[in-house]
Amino acid sequence: MNKILEKKLLSADVYEMTVEAPLIARARKAGQFVIVQIDTDWGERIPLTIADADETKGTITIVFQAVGATTHRLAEKQVGEYVENILGPLGNPTHVEKVGTVVCVGGGIGVAPLHPIAKAMKAAGNKVIIIIGARTKDLVIFEDRMRRIADELIVVTDDGSYGRKALVTEPLKEFCSADPKPQLAIAIGPPIMMKFCAEATRPFAVPTVVSLNTIMIDGTGMCGGCRVTVDGQVKFVCVDGPEFDGHKVDFDNMMTRLRAYKAVEDEAHHICHMGLGLDPHQPPAGAATPAGGKK
Amino acid sequence: MSATGLTKDQLEEAARVALADLGAKKAAGEKIGPRERMAIPPQVMPTQDPIERGHTVAEVALGYGEAQARLEAERCLSCKNEPCVDGCPVRVPIRRFITEIQKGDFKAAVDVIKETNLLPSVCGRVCPQEKQCQATCTVGKGLKDVDKAVAIGRLERYVADWERENGKVTPPEVKPATGKKVAVIGCGPAGITVAADVAREGHEVAIFEAFHKPGGVMVYGIPEFRLPKAIVQAEVDILKKMGVQIHTNYLVGRTRTVRELLEEDGFDAAFVGVGAGLPKFLGVPGESLVGVFSANEYLTRANLMKAYDAERAATPIYRAKKVAVIGGGNVAMDAARMALRLGSQEVHIIYRRTREEMPARAEEVEHAIEEGIIFDYLRNPNRILGDDKGRVIGMEVQKFELGEPDASGRRSPVAIKGSEFVFDCDSVIVALGNESNPLLVKTTQGLVVDKKGRIVVGEDQKTSLDSVYAGGDIVLGAATVILAMGEGRRAADAINKLLAES
Numbered sequence: 130m131n132k133i134l135e136k137k138l139l140s141a142d143v144y145e146m147t148v149e150a151p152l153i154a155r156a157r158k159a160g161q162f163v164i165v166q167i168d169t170d171w172g173e174r175i176p177l178t179i180a181d182a183d184e185t186k187g188t189i190t191i192v193f194q195a196v197g198a199t200t201h202r203l204a205e206k207q208v209g210e211y212v213e214n215i216l217g218p219l220g221n222p223t224h225v226e227k228v229g230t231v232v233c234v235g236g237g238i239g240v241a242p243l244h245p246i247a248k249a250m251k252a253a254g255n256k257v258i259i260i261i262g263a264r265t266k267d268l269v270i271f272e273d274r275m276r277r278i279a280d281e282l283i284v285v286t287d288d289g290s291y292g293r294k295a296l297v298t299e300p301l302k303e304f305c306s307a308d309p310k311p312q313l314a315i316a317i318g319p320p321i322m323m324k325f326c327a328e329a330t331r332p333f334a335v336p337t338v339v340s341l342n343t344i345m346i347d348g349t350g351m352c353g354g355c356r357v358t359v360d361g362q363v364k365f366v367c368v369d370g371p372e373f374d375g376h377k378v379d380f381d382n383m384m385t386r387l388r389a390y391k392a393v394e395d396e397a398h399h400i401c402h403m404g405l406g407l408d409p410h411q412p413p414a415g416a417a418t419p420a421g422g423k424k
Numbered sequence: 425m426s427a428t429g430l431t432k433d434q435l436e437e438a439a440r441v442a443l444a445d446l447g448a449k450k451a452a453g454e455k456i457g458p459r460e461r462m463a464i465p466p467q468v469m470p471t472q473d474p475i476e477r478g479h480t481v482a483e484v485a486l487g488y489g490e491a492q493a494r495l496e497a498e499r500c501l502s503c504k505n506e507p508c509v510d511g512c513p514v515r516v517p518i519r520r521f522i523t524e525i526q527k528g529d530f531k532a533a534v535d536v537i538k539e540t541n542l543l544p545s546v547c548g549r550v551c552p553q554e555k556q557c558q559a560t561c562t563v564g565k566g567l568k569d570v571d572k573a574v575a576i577g578r579l580e581r582y583v584a585d586w587e588r589e590n591g592k593v594t595p596p597e598v599k600p601a602t603g604k605k606v607a608v609i610g611c612g613p614a615g616i617t618v619a620a621d622v623a624r625e626g627h628e629v630a631i632f633e634a635f636h637k638p639g640g641v642m643v644y645g646i647p648e649f650r651l652p653k654a655i656v657q658a659e660v661d662i663l664k665k666m667g668v669q670i671h672t673n674y675l676v677g678r679t680r681t682v683r684e685l686l687e688e689d690g691f692d693a694a695f696v697g698v699g700a701g702l703p704k705f706l707g708v709p710g711e712s713l714v715g716v717f718s719a720n721e722y723l724t725r726a727n728l729m730k731a732y733d734a735e736r737a738a739t740p741i742y743r744a745k746k747v748a749v750i751g752g753g754n755v756a757m758d759a760a761r762m763a764l765r766l767g768s769q770e771v772h773i774i775y776r777r778t779r780e781e782m783p784a785r786a787e788e789v790e791h792a793i794e795e796g797i798i799f800d801y802l803r804n805p806n807r808i809l810g811d812d813k814g815r816v817i818g819m820e821v822q823k824f825e826l827g828e829p830d831a832s833g834r835r836s837p838v839a840i841k842g843s844e845f846v847f848d849c850d851s852v853i854v855a856l857g858n859e860s861n862p863l864l865v866k867t868t869q870g871l872v873v874d875k876k877g878r879i880v881v882g883e884d885q886k887t888s889l890d891s892v893y894a895g896g897d898i899v900l901g902a903a904t905v906i907l908a909m910g911e912g913r914r915a916a917d918a919i920n921k922l923l924a925e926s
Contacts, residue, residue: 152679169636171730173738199738214636216673346724346739349634349675350861351644353703353718363711365702368863382712385814389714390740 130211134188139270142195143238144204145180151187153179153217159249160223160340160372162242163191164348165203166214173199176345178242179218180271189215192241192270219348220371223338227254228312232304232335234297234326236262236318240271242340243317247278250315256280258311260300262318266291297322298329305333313338316375320384327375337375341366344389357383432470436489439467443495458501462563466572467496469787474794478764481648481732484791485549493582497525500574503562508576511560513910514540518557518576525579531592534583538596541580542620543613543909545588545655548581550646550754551906552785571786588658595665599626604923607632607691609676609864612640613905614697614896616663617912618919622695623666625920630691631663632674637728640699641897642905644728645720647758649765650788653727677867686891692926693919696879696887696894697912700902701861705854706750710808715742715816719751719759719855726762744851746770748819750805751855752782753902757789759853760797771797772849776804776824776837802826802837806844808852818848857902864898876901884918885911893919 135147153163157179166172181190195204206212223246231250235243240261251257259279263269264287276282283300284292293300297318304311314337316326323339330337343355348367355366358379364370430438442464450456470486471477477484488496500522508518517536524533537544551557557576558564564573587593604627608615611633623629637643639656664670676682676698685691703718705711722741725731729739747768749760752775760771773792775782778801782789793799805819823843830836860877872880872888878901879894881887887894895911897903 152674156679166636171733171736171738173729173740174636202738214673216634216636216675216679218678219675346721346729347635347644350702350863351700351858352721352724353705354721356705356712358712363705368702368866379712382814385714386712389742 130213131215133206133208133210133212136206136208139192140268142204143192143268143270144195145190145192145241146203146206147188147190148212148215149187150189150215150217153215154182154184154187154189157182157189157218158222159225159245160242161218161220162342162348162371163189163215163217163219164345165191165212167199167202167206167212169213172213174214174216174346174348175199176219176342176348178340178342180241180244182245189217192238194238216348219367221369223249223315223372225249225253230256230258230309230311230313232258232260232301232311232314234260234262234301234314234316234318234322235271235275236297236316236322237264237268238270239316239318239322239340240275243315244271244274244278246315246317246340247275251278251280258304259283260285260297261292262286262297262322263291264288296325298325301326302329305330305335311335314375315339320380320387323375323378324380327378327380331376338372339375339378340371341373341378341383342371343383343387357386430468430470432486432489435468435470436491439489439491439495443491443498446495446498456498458566461499461501462566464495464499466499467492467575467578469575469578471791471794474791474796477649478795481762481765483652484649485787487585488578488582493525493579494528496575496579497522499563500526501562507560507562508557508574511557513556513906514913516541516557516580521583522574522576522579525583530583530586533579534587537580537583540913541906541909542617543659543905544580545584546613546642546651546659547906547909548577548579548584549651549655550785550904551577552754552904553577554786556906588655593658593662595662596620596624598624598666601628602626602923604628604692604926605630605690606919606923607676607685607689607694608697609682609694610634610640610697610699610896610898611638611660611670611672612697612699612896612908613642614699614908614912614915615640615695616659617909618695618697618893618895618916619663619668620666621913621916622919623663623668625923627692627920627923628667630669630671632676632680633670633672634675634698635728636672638670638672640697644724645755645758647723647727647762648732649761650758675863677864682864682868682871682889682892692923693891693893695912695915695919696864696892696898697896697908698861698864698898700858700897701863701877702859703854704856704859706805706856708805708807710810710816710819711854713808713810713816714814715744715810715851716808717742717851717853719749719755719853720858722759722853723755723762726766732762732766741766742851744768744849746772746849747851747853748772748774748805748847748849749853749855750774751857752777752784753855753857754784754788755857756855757784757792757797759855761788761792761795763851763853764795764797768851772847773797773799774803774805774819774821774847775799775801777826777834778802781834803847804837805847805852809846816850816852818846819852820844821847858897860898860901868892883914885915886918891922
């Protein structure tokens with residue numbers, strides 16, 4: 130049982146929740162995630178990334194977008210209530226070392242999982258450039274927190290309602306063509322964004338790490354539901370990832386697999402999408418969005 | 425209903441008559457010798473109607489009634505040399521427990537079983553008896569048919585169910601606290617056995633389970649229709665009554681490491697029973713298509729996450745009209761039969777060899793056939809075919825014939841050139857076993873594993889690390905509940921010995 134201690138609405142349907150999870154708070158490292166299940170008997174297990182943690186208070190912070198049944202139910206939970214099961218920390222931590230300049234690209238709520246990674250990269254002595262992208266101004270999250278870390282921060286929106294009117298790939302390409310070019314790029318966001326970030330950095334040979342969030346049940350290497358194709362090989366996001374070389378990930382296959390339960394979801398929960406201005410056929414946005422299932 | 429078309433009541437009534445007849449003979453002073461015993465008809469297991477049960481996850485095999493159990497027990501010849509015991513991985517004193525059933529003392533019978541087997545209600549249901557105790561049974565040999573051996577497993581199930589249903593379960597006695605602590609990692613058959621055996625000696629036991637429910641493969645893998653989850657829960661409740669703490673949502677290797685448990689958290693020993701790992705796939709093109717699942721994933725959704733109850737469960741499951749299950753083991757049978765229950769109209773088992781070589785438990789194969797699962801032997805997919813949306817629409821299948829026996833003694837299949845054909849289906853479930861789970865090993869320095877990633881242990885189940893023992897599938901590869909329990913038992917003995925000496 131994990132008590133909800135804080136809950137904040139970050140944008141239209143994006144929530145930040147701080148929950149009690151002392152063991153996870155102590156063990157977690159940048160880049161890791163948890164599996165959340167609201168109730169033991171009938172709940173769905175969904176992967177969510179850890180946006181922050183406080184070891185002394187014994188809490189972790191998760192950020193999620195209410196896009197389906199489970200995330201909507203989670204959004205309805207109030208401070209003082211409980212989430213019955215949280216497992217973690219899962220996945221391999223980000224490999225953090227001083228490489229020079231690191232460009233961190235976060236799209237949508239992908240900015241949340243990027244936050245601890247950017248923080249760790251900064252603490253390791255890197256120059257950290259952060260690019261935050263969102264469809265529109267209301268969907269920009271974590272700007273202040275990222276500004277505190279960043280040596281340079283750029284915000285872009287698709288519609289130009291805030292910051293620069295551009296896709297994240299534009300400033301990313303500019304940084305890659307500068308001299309000296311960055312030593313590393315890290316992109317976390319919707320799969321389509323990560324795919325194009327990887328394409329943007331490829332001609333410049335800037336190593337690009339992406340963090341994948343796929344359908345998952347156990348998160349411990351048992352079910353195989355999270356498999357992705359990386360460099361022609363089958364890899365399991367939960368034990369081999371969640372971070373992979375973005376230049377080698379088969380994003381198209383990953384996006385197809387993320388839509389596996391689309392028909393079931395749409396049938397059972399089309400009402401959830403109505404009136405929210407969401408494109409129900411859009412794959413879940415970002416690594417902090419639960420993937421697969423009814424969410 | 426049963427394979428004979430008779431209902432449970434009818435079977436029980438027939439047994440009652442036969443038992444009364446036998447009793448009358450005994451009362452008349454007639455000697456009931458081996459010949460008479462072998463003439464008693466083997467008692468048929470009553471089952472749910474095959475058509476009806478295709479729509480429910482309720483248990484298929486209904487279990488003997490009292491008369492059936494007692495009559496079946498009368499078939500036992502009480503052989504002095506007990507060949508059945510030699511066939512049992514944990515050496516249950518089979519003759520003794522069956523003798524107690526003959527006497528009508530079911531509590532005594534189950535207590536005898538529990539001397540070596542903590543989970544008789546589970547093992548009575550899922551053990552491959554025809555390859556173990558019943559394979560060596562004198563009655564079966566005498567009747568030249570292993571299916572006519574004394575139904576040891578069904579008798580085991582009967583007394584264990586009798587005990588639970590009549591509220592006669594007594595938690596094992598626990599010795600005074602020793603102040604020593606043991607960590608059991610993984611709450612499956614191996615871990616549960618270790619926990620009970622170690623707790624009995626008065627040691628404090630904490631089980632760490634990654635899932636949100638204890639039971640391991642018994643809750644995520646083996647379906648409700650074969651092993652009701654309430655039975656597993658009852659077994660776990662006994663552990664709790666013995667004072668064993670169970671921590672769910674606790675992944676050793678991530679939440680805490682083995683080293684931290686031993687060096688910082690005060691555990692004097694640890695047992696690693698983390699079970700099977702990454703599912704094996706075919707390695708053919710198309711396996712990443714939507715609609716291809718490992719049996720692990722499919723069964724976990726259906727069992728642990730209860731996706732069969734679409735109204736209440738939040739976890740979705742892929743609904744396919746025509747399903748192909750690849751493999752010939754118990755897991756393949758489970759997946760196929762579950763697909764049927766989830767509404768698939770046609771379910772095929774695609775297996776490279778023939779029924780002879782199929783590793784699945786005989787009863788499961790029979791039940792699958794009764795339920796209408798179609799068995800396509802000597803077939804294997806070359807690739808899985810998808811549509812433009814990335815969804816499965818079929819497979820290219822290769823036909824095989826049996827060649828020479830391979831290293832495992834099974835005749836190996838040889839592809840027939842030019843025999844490829846297209847098999848239409850909209851889902852493929854791969855049940856080819858598992859690779860070892862790499863997670864705990866990766867995060868535990870100094871733990872020696874073999875080429876396949878299985879933890880290497882000595883005869884006492886001790887690993888390369890001091891105070892760390894291992895057993896079950898993480899040592900054996902994909903095996904059975906009973907073998908995992910056997911390993912757990914040995915590990916517990918070694919841990920108890922270690923703690924007694926330290």
